[in-house]
Structure formats: C-alpha cells, structure tokens
Amino acid sequence: MSTIDYSEKIPNNVDLANDRTLQRALEHWQPRFLEWWKELGPNDFANSDVYLRTAVGVDAQGWAHYGTVKMPDYRWGIFLADPIADRTIGFGDSFGQPVWQQVPGEFRSQFRRLIVTQGDTEPASVEQQHRLGHTCPSLYDLRNLFQINVEEGRHLWAMVYILHAYFGRDGREEAEELLARHSGDVDKPRILGTFNEPIEDWLSFFCFCYFTDRDGKFQLKSLAESSFDPLARTCRFMLTEEAHHMFVGETGLGRIVRRTLEVMKEIGSDGPEAIRRRGAVDLPLLQRYLNFWFSSSLDLFGSEVSSNAATTFANGIKGRPDETTQYQDHVCADSSFEIEVPDGKGGIIKDTSPMRNAMNEVLRDAYIRDCEIGLKRWNMQIKRAGYSFELKLPSNRFRRAIGAWANIPTDLEGRPVGREEYDRSMPGWLPGASDRDYVKSLMQRVVEPGKMAAWIAPPERGVNNLPVDYEYVRLN
Numbered sequence: 001m002s003t004i005d006y007s008e009k010i011p012n013n014v015d016l017a018n019d020r021t022l023q024r025a026l027e028h029w030q031p032r033f034l035e036w037w038k039e040l041g042p043n044d045f046a047n048s049d050v051y052l053r054t055a056v057g058v059d060a061q062g063w064a065h066y067g068t069v070k071m072p073d074y075r076w077g078i079f080l081a082d083p084i085a086d087r088t089i090g091f092g093d094s095f096g097q098p099v100w101q102q103v104p105g106e107f108r109s110q111f112r113r114l115i116v117t118q119g120d121t122e123p124a125s126v127e128q129q130h131r132l133g134h135t136c137p138s139l140y141d142l143r144n145l146f147q148i149n150v151e152e153g154r155h156l157w158a159m160v161y162i163l164h165a166y167f168g169r170d171g172r173e174e175a176e177e178l179l180a181r182h183s184g185d186v187d188k189p190r191i192l193g194t195f196n197e198p199i200e201d202w203l204s205f206f207c208f209c210y211f212t213d214r215d216g217k218f219q220l221k222s223l224a225e226s227s228f229d230p231l232a233r234t235c236r237f238m239l240t241e242e243a244h245h246m247f248v249g250e251t252g253l254g255r256i257v258r259r260t261l262e263v264m265k266e267i268g269s270d271g272p273e274a275i276r277r278r279g280a281v282d283l284p285l286l287q288r289y290l291n292f293w294f295s296s297s298l299d300l301f302g303s304e305v306s307s308n309a310a311t312t313f314a315n316g317i318k319g320r321p322d323e324t325t326q327y328q329d330h331v332c333a334d335s336s337f338e339i340e341v342p343d344g345k346g347g348i349i350k351d352t353s354p355m356r357n358a359m360n361e362v363l364r365d366a367y368i369r370d371c372e373i374g375l376k377r378w379n380m381q382i383k384r385a386g387y388s389f390e391l392k393l394p395s396n397r398f399r400r401a402i403g404a405w406a407n408i409p410t411d412l413e414g415r416p417v418g419r420e421e422y423d424r425s426m427p428g429w430l431p432g433a434s435d436r437d438y439v440k441s442l443m444q445r446v447v448e449p450g451k452m453a454a455w456i457a458p459p460e461r462g463v464n465n466l467p468v469d470y471e472y473v474r475l476n
C-alpha cells in the first residue's frame with residue numbers, strides 16, 4: 001500500500017517530494033484554489049468546526065480519518081488508487097496490450113478535453129451549493145453538504161494533478177481555467193449545462209446528489225477503465241468518496257418521502273394543499289423536481305450517436321462502467337445498438353448504430369437503471385403506507401436539449417406531442433414558480449443538534465456511528 005505524507009504542504013501518495021518541478025507548480029496553484037474556496041465555497045462557515053472525513057490512504061479498510069476541522073484547513077490531497085500489477089487495456093482496438101503510464105501524443109487532446117470536462121464539474125457543484133448552508137434542515141445535513149463540498153474540492157485537485165503532471169504547459173493553463181469559469185456566469189460559465197443550474201434549496205440539492213452526482217459516478221467509472229493508468233487510478237479513488245454523495249441524495253429524498261407519508265397519515269389526506277399547510281413536500285411536487293433534475297442530467301451523457309464516443313472507445317481512452325464484469329465483447333468492432341429516434345413526422349422509429357458510436361447511450365442506459373433503484377425503494381415506502389402514488393422517472397426522450405430528441409416536445413412517457421400541448425402541460429411536469437416559492441418558504445434553517453426541519457424525517461443513523469443528535473457542526 002502506498003503511504004501518504006501529511007507533513008507535506010500537499011498530502012499525496014504520488015511521491016510529489018521527488019518531483020520538485022511538479023511540486024512547485026502545484027504549490028503555486030494551491031493558494032489560488034484556497035482563494036477560490038474562500039470566495040465561492042461555503043464561505044460563511046469558514047470558522048465553523050465541522051465533523052469531516054479526510055482521505056488518509058487508499059486502503060479499502062481504512063482510507064478515511066474522521067475529525068473536527070475548519071473547512072479552510074481541510075487537507076485536500078492527491079491520492080491515486082494503488083496500481084494493479086500488469087494491468088492491460090480492457091477495451092477498444094488495443095485490447096490486451098499493456099496500459100500506458102504516459103499519454104500517447106496522438107490522444108493528447110482527446111484526453112485533455114475529457115479530463116477538463118470532468119474537472120470542471122467538481123468546483124462547479126461547490127459553486128452551485130455556495131449558499132445552501134444558510135438554510136440547512138439539520139446539523140447532520142449541514143455536515144453532509146460540507147463533506148460533499150470538500151470532497152468535490154479534492155476531486156478538482158485530482159484532475160488538476162493529472163493536468164499538471166501529464167499535460168505540461170497546456171495542463172497548467174487548463175488548471176487555471178478551472179478556477180476562472182464559474183457556475184452560472186454569463187461570460188465564463190461552467191462547461192456542462194446542468195452545472196450552471198442554480199441549487200437554491202435542499203430539495204434541489206438532494207435531487208442533484210441523486211441524479212447529477214450519479215452522472216459523475218458513471219463518468220468516473222468509465223474513466224476508471226481508461227488505458228491511461230494514472231487517470232484510471234485517480235478515478236478509482238474518487239469513486240470511493242463519490243459513494244457518499246449518492247448516499248446523501250438517496251437518503252435525503254427517502255427521508256422527504258417518509259416525512260410526507262407521516263403527514264399524510266396524520267391528516268388523513270394526500271391532498272397537496274393540506275400537506276403543504278403542514279409544511280411537507282407533496283409527492284407530485286417531488287415528482288416535478290425529479291423530472292427536472294433527471295432530464296437535465298440525461299443530457300450530460302451527450303448524443304445517442306457520436307463519432308467522438310466511438311473514437312474514445314476505439315482508442316482505449318474511455319470505456320464502459322464495469323467493462324470487465326458487465327460485458328463480453330470488449331472490442332465492439334462489429335456489433336450494433338438499437339436506438340429510438342424521431343421519425344421527423346411526430347413519431348418514433350428504431351434505428352441501428354454501430355455499437356462504438358452508441359457508447360453514450362450505453363452509458364446512459366446503465367445510468368437510468370441505477371437511477372431506478374432509489375425510486376423502487378421510495379415506492380415501496382409509499383405502498384407500505386397504503387397509498388397508490390408511484391414516483392416515476394420520465395422517458396429519456398423528455399425535455400432533452402442534446403441528441404436526437406433535442407427540442408422535440410414529448411410528454412413524460414416520451415410520446416411526441418405538439419408544441420402547444422407541451423407548453424400547456426408543463427406546469428404539471430416541471431416545478432413552476434409557485435412550487436419553487438413554496439419550497440423556498442420551507443427553507444428555514446434548523447441548527448439545534450438532533451432537530452430536523454418539518455419537511456424531512458431524521459436519518460436512520462448518524463455519521464461514523466455517532467448519534468443523530470451529535471453536534472456535527474459547531475457554528476461558532
């Protein structure tokens with residue numbers, strides 16, 4: 001197992017001390033990162049003591065240390081999962097050959113683009129969540145928000161390390177740009193659409209963690225298959241941290257459902273108005289938020305048919321999640337994939353694409369299956385409480401802005417509809433102004449240890465075996 005030296009300015013397991021040039025370059029970037037954190041991170045909480053986990057190794061058994069820290073003092077470090085001996089390329093044209101320890105010149109720009117795009121999402125989400133701390137539903141949730149924020153900061157470090165270490169001057173320039181673009185900025189927005197959507201309430205935050213962070217999980221999983229071994233190892237370790245972000249999304253939404261069901265039982269009604277009078281989130285409202293974040297996140301996978309996706313797969317740059325265990329054919333030179341596209345006359349037709357060109361869609365399908373898991377669980381809760389309401393993911397054709405279905409109006413089931421019907425139905429499909437106002441009105445901060453806002457049930461257990469009413473954040 002590799003060791004991490006915490007006496008260094010930048011904790012790492014990449015032997016930074018023996019590469020003075022790289023170390024100096026990263027130490028030069030470090031104060032800029034901290035400036036960015038102070039300006040656009042959860043800055044009003046710089047003096048709060050937060051119970052956080054910090055990565056201290058990459059060993060599956062004990063990779064994290066828990067303790068109380070002030071966020072600006074968090075030790076953002078560079079950690080790569082341990083190398084796999086004799087690892088070979090797992091997919092594409094070079095299948096079976098040894099993996100690369102350097103970026104092959106001919107694939108440099110493709111790699112750089114992918115790494116920058118992934119890296120850009122990490123600080124973007126911190127910026128999106130910049131003000132959420134003020135309206136936390138509990139100290140437990142506040143701590144989870146901050147945990148995610150510091151880890152997204154570390155994920156930025158992970159990508160910046162790769163850029164600095166393997167892309168020379170271009171990489172250093174890209175690392176600067178990662179701090180120069182900002183979520184929602186008119187002139188210099190973040191690269192991907194969803195990462196420019198504001199997250200102003202906790203319902204959106206939990207949806208973001210559930211849907212958008214899950215996109216991150218799938219992108220990281222496919223980069224963890226990469227033939228460029230340092231990138232694969234970086235992503236493998238990021239996934240260890242990412243699991244918690246999924247957890248926050250799934251349990252957050254599950255707790256909202258639980259609270260709503262309690263209220264429905266108490267008042268003997270499932271009427272949205274009556275539920276709202278009791279300060280909970282009615283299930284149709286939740287459904288509209290799910291529709292919004294799910295459809296927005298689907299676009300992050302790109303077009304159904306993409307020559308770019310084909311090239312990155314063929315060249316061994318980006319694989320499929322769990323390439324080794326989930327698929328038989330790792331070359332995909334002659335297979336095909338069936339996709340549904342608009343027929344241009346208001347209907348749907350089936351089309352076949354060479355498998356390699358359909359890799360975005362393969363990834364999106366796997367993502368959708370993963371998204372279903374939480375919904376099944378929440379629907380069980382609803383059913384057990386005696387209600388017939390069912391939360392559903394909209395069709396992958398609904399409200400798309402990228403790909404074959406971009407700007408083609410469909411209903412939630414993905415049936416093409418006229419523009420007029422689409423506009424007319426929208427208030428039932430996506431959160432409207434009154435929904436957002438109502439959700440906003442619920443966002444009153446609760447900071448007494450163990451207390452929860454009225455719209456969310458307490459978690460089943462606390463963090464790291466501590467009780468739920470532990471003072472996870474001392475606001476000072």
Ligand SMILES: [Fe+2]
Nearest residue numbers: 122152155216
């Ligand atoms: Fe991340």
Ligand SMILES: [Fe+2]
Nearest residue numbers: 213216242245
């Ligand atoms: Fe994340």
